Amino acid sequence: MPTPHPPRPPYPPPGRVPGESDENLATRLRGRPDGEVAQSVALLMARHWQPARDYADICLASQTDVASMVTAATFHQVLDRLALGEAALAVRPRLLVAVRETVRVWSAEDRISDVLPELMKPAGGRGMRTAKSMTPENRKLAERSFHALPGLSRCLLWHTEVEAEPISIPAGLLGMDTDTASAALEQAREKFREGCVHAHRELAPSKDCRFYNRLLDVPIRRGGTLLPDVQQHLAQCPYCRFAAEQLSHFEGGLGVLLAESVLGWGALRYLDTRPGRTQQPERTRSSSARHGGGRPRIMPRIPLPGRRSPGAPRNSRALLTGVGVASAGLLATVFAAGLFSHDDGVDPAASNGANGGTTPGVGSQSSPGTAHLPTAPGQSRLRNAGADLCLDIRGAVKDGAGTELAACSDARTQQWSYESNGLVRSVADSGLCLDSHVDAGVVVLGKCAAEKDKRGDDMRYDLTAQGELLPRWDKQLALTATAEDPGADIVVKAREGSSAQRWLADPTASADEGSLSITGTDSPVVRAARLSERTM
Numbered sequence: 001m002p003t004p005h006p007p008r009p010p011y012p013p014p015g016r017v018p019g020e021s022d023e024n025l026a027t028r029l030r031g032r033p034d035g036e037v038a039q040s041v042a043l044l045m046a047r048h049w050q051p052a053r054d055y056a057d058i059c060l061a062s063q064t065d066v067a068s069m070v071t072a073a074t075f076h077q078v079l080d081r082l083a084l085g086e087a088a089l090a091v092r093p094r095l096l097v098a099v100r101e102t103v104r105v106w107s108a109e110d111r112i113s114d115v116l117p118e119l120m121k122p123a124g125g126r127g128m129r130t131a132k133s134m135t136p137e138n139r140k141l142a143e144r145s146f147h148a149l150p151g152l153s154r155c156l157l158w159h160t161e162v163e164a165e166p167i168s169i170p171a172g173l174l175g176m177d178t179d180t181a182s183a184a185l186e187q188a189r190e191k192f193r194e195g196c197v198h199a200h201r202e203l204a205p206s207k208d209c210r211f212y213n214r215l216l217d218v219p220i221r222r223g224g225t226l227l228p229d230v231q232q233h234l235a236q237c238p239y240c241r242f243a244a245e246q247l248s249h250f251e252g253g254l255g256v257l258l259a260e261s262v263l264g265w266g267a268l269r270y271l272d273t274r275p276g277r278t279q280q281p282e283r284t285r286s287s288s289a290r291h292g293g294g295r296p297r298i299m300p301r302i303p304l305p306g307r308r309s310p311g312a313p314r315n316s317r318a319l320l321t322g323v324g325v326a327s328a329g330l331l332a333t334v335f336a337a338g339l340f341s342h343d344d345g346v347d348p349a350a351s352n353g354a355n356g357g358t359t360p361g362v363g364s365q366s367s368p369g370t371a372h373l374p375t376a377p378g379q380s381r382l383r384n385a386g387a388d389l390c391l392d393i394r395g396a397v398k399d400g401a402g403t404e405l406a407a408c409s410d411a412r413t414q415q416w417s418y419e420s421n422g423l424v425r426s427v428a429d430s431g432l433c434l435d436s437h438v439d440a441g442v443v444v445l446g447k448c449a450a451e452k453d454k455r456g457d458d459m460r461y462d463l464t465a466q467g468e469l470l471p472r473w474d475k476q477l478a479l480t481a482t483a484e485d486p487g488a489d490i491v492v493k494a495r496e497g498s499s500a501q502r503w504l505a506d507p508t509a510s511a512d513e514g515s516l517s518i519t520g521t522d523s524p525v526v527r528a529a530r531l532s533e534r535t536m
Contacts, residue, residue, distance in 0.1 A: 200239075200243040204239070212233055218489045390405065468501050
């Protein structure tokens with residue numbers, strides 16, 4: 001009885017011609033003598049016939065002569081397009097999609113299916129005929145991203161991830177050396193991922209989905225746990241849940257994601273026929289020295305509708321939430337003692353001086369309960385109450401640099417000053433401030449903007465007596481970290497009053513003398529801001 005699982009072809013595939021790329025062969029289809037055209041056709045068919053025929057068997061759910069007819073018609077169609085000048089940089093996936101479409105179109109025509117009844121098998125052409133789409137709903141973003149890639153990137157990804165072939169195979173098809181191909185493959189993986197993230201943002205059905213775009217991307221990229229409100233959103237939103245699942249594939253092999261995105265129909269059966277997959281297991285990113293060890297996927301930790309999330313183990317850092325109301329307001333207390341500086345919001349040279357005592361300008365707006373505190377020059381670390389780690393700059397101190405949690409130290413990248421108009425300025429570079437809006441809720445360094453600038457509120461924060469930093473562009477949000485571990489990204493998320501959203505001022509040895517004293521209580525400025533005298 002015919003089977004939709006054809007036997008595996010020989011490995012490695014025939015037709016490998018060193019130094020002869022698919023594109024070079026395709027150029028000989030264009031206005032050349034018939035003899036040269038015939039040679040190029042033969043070589044291209046030798047390289048790509050067997051995989052196309054395998055997929056035709058799968059699409060028809062049988063091994064018959066009709067599969068050869070479909071494959072031949074597909075080659076005729078694709079090679080005609082190449083002869084007209086279209087690029088031949090990713091021939092294999094293009095041929096496979098053309099095979100699927102040929103079966104689908106033929107099966108939809110009664111005149112053809114009447115003479116070729118093999119087209120009407122329920123697991124083959126007849127099933128395609130009734131299917132609404134060849135691409136599953138949970139693969140739409142990856143499909144869009146893949147087709148937006150340059151042909152070179154599509155070729156490298158397909159042959160290494162789906163066909164599971166060594167890099168020398170697509171390098172030969174592209175006419176490049178393996179070192180160049182390996183570097184281009186890494187770039188292709190990154191561009192593919194970026195395309196998925198971009199597609200999620202561009203196609204988002206709601207403002208909430210767009211807001212959660214980077215809050216999905218960053219933790220999954222770093223192997224962390226999604227924030228609780230992100231998990232809650234995913235439980236209710238299939239669009240974002242599908243996006244998270246697609247992004248999770250980038251922490252392992254991309255074969256399944258690519259095959260299901262590009263082929264859809266019979267994708268897993270096609271993967272099973274690939275001879276390279278019998279030689280080695282699905283490769284993970286850990287196979288590259290650049291990526292280090294693999295990480296478990298994040299999707300098992302995402303609650304789905306109707307599924308009760310198991311109780312998370314209690315973290316010892318959560319004990320920090322029980323230190324009392326005074327500790328909760330420590331940030332406000334110490335900022336009152338000496339972190340307010342650079343009143344003009346842009347030029348750090350124009351600070352208030354040591355006398356302090358000025359109040360925020362009339363134009364400065366703040367939410368109810370915000371600590372309007374006296375000002376004085378100074379600097380401090382910002383220690384997260386939930387993680388007991390400090391706010392730091394990731395990598396070089398420059399415009400656009402990311403922020404993260406790190407073990408507290410005297411590094412200048414961990415020192416900040418809070419200004420009366422709401423700027424949180426880096427001591428490492430006084431021209432840079434925390435910007436929570438330019439990167440869709442991910443907090444990065446940006447050039448400090450004047451308060452009346454159109455981006456002024458993007459980098460200004462209201463400090464509450466509880467030690468929360470609320471971005472002025474949306475005061476329903478609060479500065480927080482994506483996890484309680486070193487390297488966790490700093491983002492803004494819905495305000496919930498948790499310890500992860502409270503920041504404690506932590507003086508450093510390099511702070512200005514007399515500007516800070518988290519233990520001293522004799523300073524009249526500190527006493528004026530103690531939480532016992534101030535409520536939300």
